[in-house]
Structure formats: structure tokens, C-alpha cells
Amino acid sequence: MTDLTKTPLKPEEDVAGPFLPDDAVLIRDLNFSYGDRPVLKGINMRLKRGSRCLLIGANGAGKSTLLRILGGRHLTKPDDAVTVMGMHAFRDTKLNLIRAYMDTDWGMRTVAFAGYGVPLQADIPVTGMMSKLQSQHPERRDELLELLGIDPEWRMNRVSDGQRRRVQLFLGLVRPFDILLLDEVTVSLDVVVRQDLLRWLRRETEVRGATVIYATHIFDGLDDWPSHLHFMTNQGRTGWQGKLEDLEHYQELRRAGDPGPLLRIAERWLRTETEEQKRRKLREKELGTQVLDDKLSQPTLSGGGFAAGRMYDHFHEGV
Secondary structure, eight states: OOOTTOOSSOHHHHHOSSOOTTEEEEEEEEEEEETTEEEEEEEEEEEETTOEEEEEEOTTSSHHHHHHHHTTSSOOSSTTSEEETTEETTTOGGGGGTEEEEOTTTTEEEETTTEEEEEOOOOOBGGGSSHHHHHHSHHHHHHHHHHTTOOTTOBTTSOOHHHHHHHHHHHHHSSOOSEEEEESTTTTSOHHHHHHHHHHHHHHHHHSOOEEEEEOSOOTTOTTSOSEEEEEOTTSOEEEEEEGGGOHHHHHHHHTTOSOHHHHHHHHHHHHHHHHHHHHHHHHHHTTOOOOOTTTSSOOSOBTTBOOOTTHHHHSTTO
16 A cells, blocks of 8 residues: 655655756745644645646645645744745745736625625626736637627626636636636536646646645546645655656556545545644544544634634744
8 A cells, every 4th residue: 555654755855955047936834723723734845837736635634724824814933944946935926927826716705694704796807807917818808709609798697606617717827827726617608618627737837837725625637637646644645745757556457447536535545644633643542642633722812713814823922
């Protein structure tokens, strides 16, 4: 069985040393918590420009938090823990022009007595949204409208969830990016649009040298897409990471003609994690200790589902 704690390269060979000119992402021994609740523990990652990295992990493993950190949504310490395109992931605002980050919260709002994630109902056409940015990249705009099957006259108060997601992708991709961070944003797309988008993103990495990090639980049609995998364990740690070509179990499945080797790999890793967690809880129960997951064992400073702001941890450490 694959050892989830090992990577193709020794950690000191993979992330030691300064940020290199062909690096897109460098993460060194990253720890991150929401208040007193630890989420990421000792994460390491180095990705070269032009990489397509698939981020794999169970719900709650920390994938979204890692993408938010890379997207500049959270401040981390020390300052050199996370570097994106040679710049500080949080502080360097120049990244806003070359970095794109998308998650499933776009176009949603919180409405009292209605709940969270209520779609915005503005009566506005696609052509009226970020119109200046669209006009700056007319060829790319037209290409994406056709690729995503978008009618420019769609009005946002009349579109379906899948159409709303297409508009989000269109607006997020119309400006050329050097690094793209995707957190489950393809979940509402039909199979044709999703596959066309993945092929387009592959071309972006191969032709323009852009880098894509993509978190998803849907592995259909992905076997030939990623260049790298990064598996995150239930404890918020790096499990297996590296080039897909270096994962021997994957190569064995391909040689055996398995129709979905990437799905088999992900399922095996996640089941191994689940079984280990069950054994750990059983041992703790037998010893008479309280069984709580790491992420739930500490009190949080959240209220109503919202954690403390990203600046809170920075200015209140040790208080």
C-alpha cells in the first residue's frame, strides 16, 4: 500500500533554498489556525510554472484554506512561508493583476431569515459586468464566451446555477493569469463545458506557462489532465505530493488498463485515512480518553459560522 507520508523527493531537496525563477509556488513548513483551531500543519509545496496541480483530500482536510492563503485571503507567518510568483502571497498587491482565485461563494449573499448562499438577483446582463475588463481583452472575451456557451445578454436574475457558474468563470478568466486557483467551481457545469474548460486550461499552461491549482472531488475525465498531485490528510498535513508520472501505483493501474486510475488512487488514499482515523479513535476509547478530531478539539473564536478576520491572528498572537 502507498505510504501517504512520503513524497518522490526528500522534503529538504524539494523546498529548501530560495524561490527560483521558474517557481510559481513555494510553501515551506506552513502552519495555520483559525483562532485556536489548527487547520494546516507543516505544509510544504514547490510548483514550477506551467504546472497543473490537482489538490486532493477529504472534506475538512484544509484544501480551501490552502487555496485561500495562496489567493491572498489570509496572512501567514513567517513572511517567507508562502511565496507566489516570487511575491508575498498576502502583501504584494501586484499579484492581483496576474492571480485569479475562484470558489463557490461567488454571486451569493447572506439574507436574514433566508440563510447563507442566496444568489444575487441583480437584473444585469453579462455584457454589463466588468465591461471595462472585457473591452481590454476582446479576443479572449469572445473565445471564453463561445467556450463556456454564454449568451452575453443573459440576465443574472434569470440564470440557473450552472449558468451562473459559467459567468463566474468567464469573468475570472478573461484577464490573462499567471496562476489560477480553483476551489470546486466546476461542480455545477455539465460534462461538455467542464471538459472543454479543462482542455482550455491545459493549453493555458502549455502555451503561456500559466500555473493551475485545482481542488475537486470529481475525477471523471481528469486522468490525463494534472501534471502534479498534492494529497492532504485529515490532519491538515501533506500526504503524497509530486509529479503524476512519479506515482508508481498510478502507472501500474494505467498499464493494467484501469479505466479510472486517478479515481482509484484518490479512493484508496481517502479510505486509508478513514480507516486510520477509526483505529485511532478506537484506541483512544479503549484507553478511556476523550475522542475528538484535531479541528474540533479546540474552541474557536467564531460566531454564526464566521471565523475571526484574517488580521486577527496576526495582531493577537500570544494575547
